[in-house]
Amino acid sequence: MEFKILAPTGALGAGFGAESLALGVAMKPDVIACDAGSTDSGPYYLGSGEPKLSREAVTRDLRLLLKARDGLNVPLIIGSCGTSGRGEGVDRVAAMAREIAAQEDLTFKLARIYSDQDSDTLARRFTEGRIQPLDGAPELDLDTLISSHVVGMMGVEPIQQALRDGAQVVLAGRASDTALYAAYPHMHGADPGLTWHAAKTIECGAACAIPPSADGLFVHLRDDHFDVEPLDPDSRLTPYSVAAHTLYENANPHLIAEPSGTLDTTDATYTALDGRRVRVAGARYLPAETYTVKLEGSRLVGYQTIALGGIRDRVVIEQLPKLLPFAHDYFATKIQDVFQGRVDPDDVTIDYRLYGQDAVLGARDPQRAEPVHELGMLITVTAPTQETAHAVATFVAHTSSHLPISGYDGLASTVAYPFSPPETDRGPVYRFTLHHVALPETPYEMFSAVHEEVTG
Structure with missing residues (x-):
C-alpha cells in the first residue's frame, strides 16, 4: 500500500514555485493538502476576521492548486482558511474558488467546514465542566468565554466525512495543521503512526528543507516507512532537518498531541536515501481515551x-x-x-x-x-x-x-x-483568551459542513 501526498507550501498565499508544483503533480499524488492559517501572527486575525495574507497572493496559489487538482482528479484540502479559520475566512476563500472556477472553466464538488463556536453552546459546555484548561491556561470565566470569538480546532474526522460525502475540494475552518495531510491516508487504512508523523513533517511545506523556503514537499507513505523529498531541485533534506521539525511548536520533542490521540516519535528513525531525500520509520500513534477539541x-x-x-x-x-x-x-x-x-x-x-x-x-x-x-x-x-x-x-x-x-x-x-x-x-x-479544550460527545458535533457544486 502506498499513498502519495503533495504539500505545496506551508501556508496558502505564502507562495511556491510553479515549477516545483509541476514536479509534484508529475509524481501523481493521491491528495493535495495545504494549510492556510495559524495563531502564530497573534490574536488580531481571529478577533477581527481579517486575513494576514493578501487576496492577490492567496488567489495566485489557489488558482494553481485548483488547476492541478482538476488535472489529477484528486482531493484538494485546505485548512484554517483566512488565517484564523473563522467562518468569514472560509467564505472568502470559497468565493475565490468560485471566481477561479468561472475563469478557468473548472467544475468540482466543494465542501465548506465551519469551526466557529456559538456562545450559548460554549456557555452550556462551560457550566457542564466540558471545557478544561491546558497547562498554563489563563483563568477563564463565563463572561470572557462568551465575549470572545471562539473557533474549535478540528481533527481528521470532519474532513474525512466531507470526502466520504463526495467533496473534491475541502475548505475548512480552524483545523489541526497535521489533520489536513493525515485525513486522506488515515481514512484509507494507512498506518496511523506513520501517517501522523508524515503529516507533522510536511505541515509547514519546505520549512524543514535546507535552506528553508516557501515551497513544497512530497511524501511516499508506505506500510512501514515514508520517504519525503523537497520539490525545489535546489533544496535538500537531511535526517537532522527532518527530525528537528518535530520540535517546532511542541512542548515535547517526541509527543505531539492531536484531538484523537498522541503521536509518539520516541523510536522514530531518520535515514538519508541520498543527498535530498529522507526515509522515516518507527513512530507510533497512541489513541486518546477522551476526544478533545482545542479552543482558540x-x-x-x-x-x-x-x-x-x-x-x-x-x-x-x-x-x-x-x-x-x-x-x-x-x-x-x-x-x-x-x-x-x-x-x-x-x-x-x-x-x-x-x-x-x-x-x-x-x-x-x-x-x-x-x-x-x-x-x-x-x-x-x-x-x-x-x-x-x-x-x-x-x-x-x-x-x-x-x-x-x-x-x-x-x-x-x-x-x-x-x-x-x-x-x-x-x-x-x-x-x-483561551488555552483550553472542549470535550465533545463526537468528533463531528462542533463542526458543520455545507456542500455545493461549483461549475465554471
Whole structure:
C-alpha cells in the first residue's frame, strides 16, 4: 500500500514555485493538502476576521492548486482558511474558488467546514465542566468565554466525512495543521503512526528543507516507512532537518498531541536515501481515551496609537530607569486634567519598549549589563476608543521628547522621531483568551459542513 501526498507550501498565499508544483503533480499524488492559517501572527486575525495574507497572493496559489487538482482528479484540502479559520475566512476563500472556477472553466464538488463556536453552546459546555484548561491556561470565566470569538480546532474526522460525502475540494475552518495531510491516508487504512508523523513533517511545506523556503514537499507513505523529498531541485533534506521539525511548536520533542490521540516519535528513525531525500520509520500513534477539541478565542481589548523614536544620548539612556516611571505618573495626572473625568487613567495603558535594551528578552538578556549607546523607543498607547488613544499619544509623544534630564540645564531633547506626525493609529487590538479544550460527545458535533457544486 502506498499513498502519495503533495504539500505545496506551508501556508496558502505564502507562495511556491510553479515549477516545483509541476514536479509534484508529475509524481501523481493521491491528495493535495495545504494549510492556510495559524495563531502564530497573534490574536488580531481571529478577533477581527481579517486575513494576514493578501487576496492577490492567496488567489495566485489557489488558482494553481485548483488547476492541478482538476488535472489529477484528486482531493484538494485546505485548512484554517483566512488565517484564523473563522467562518468569514472560509467564505472568502470559497468565493475565490468560485471566481477561479468561472475563469478557468473548472467544475468540482466543494465542501465548506465551519469551526466557529456559538456562545450559548460554549456557555452550556462551560457550566457542564466540558471545557478544561491546558497547562498554563489563563483563568477563564463565563463572561470572557462568551465575549470572545471562539473557533474549535478540528481533527481528521470532519474532513474525512466531507470526502466520504463526495467533496473534491475541502475548505475548512480552524483545523489541526497535521489533520489536513493525515485525513486522506488515515481514512484509507494507512498506518496511523506513520501517517501522523508524515503529516507533522510536511505541515509547514519546505520549512524543514535546507535552506528553508516557501515551497513544497512530497511524501511516499508506505506500510512501514515514508520517504519525503523537497520539490525545489535546489533544496535538500537531511535526517537532522527532518527530525528537528518535530520540535517546532511542541512542548515535547517526541509527543505531539492531536484531538484523537498522541503521536509518539520516541523510536522514530531518520535515514538519508541520498543527498535530498529522507526515509522515516518507527513512530507510533497512541489513541486518546477522551476526544478533545482545542479552543482558540480572541476578544477586543481596546484601540492603539503608537509612536516610534530613537535615543542616542548616553546621559538620557542612563536616566531612563528613573525617567519612565516619572513619565507614567505624570501622564496619569495629565489624563485626568485633559479629559476632566471623561477618561479613567486606569483604562489607558502607556507602554515604552526600548529596542536595544530589554525589548526582546527583558531581564533574561545575558548582555543586559553591557553599555548601550543607542536605543529605539516604541511608545504604545492603548485606550477604550481610537480617539482617546490618539489624543493621549499626542501629548505622550510630545512630552517624551523633552523629559527633564538631571545634569542638563534648560530644555533638552530626549527622543528623535523619524516621522511627522509621530503618532500612528493601529486600530483595534485583541488578545487571546483561551488555552483550553472542549470535550465533545463526537468528533463531528462542533463542526458543520455545507456542500455545493461549483461549475465554471
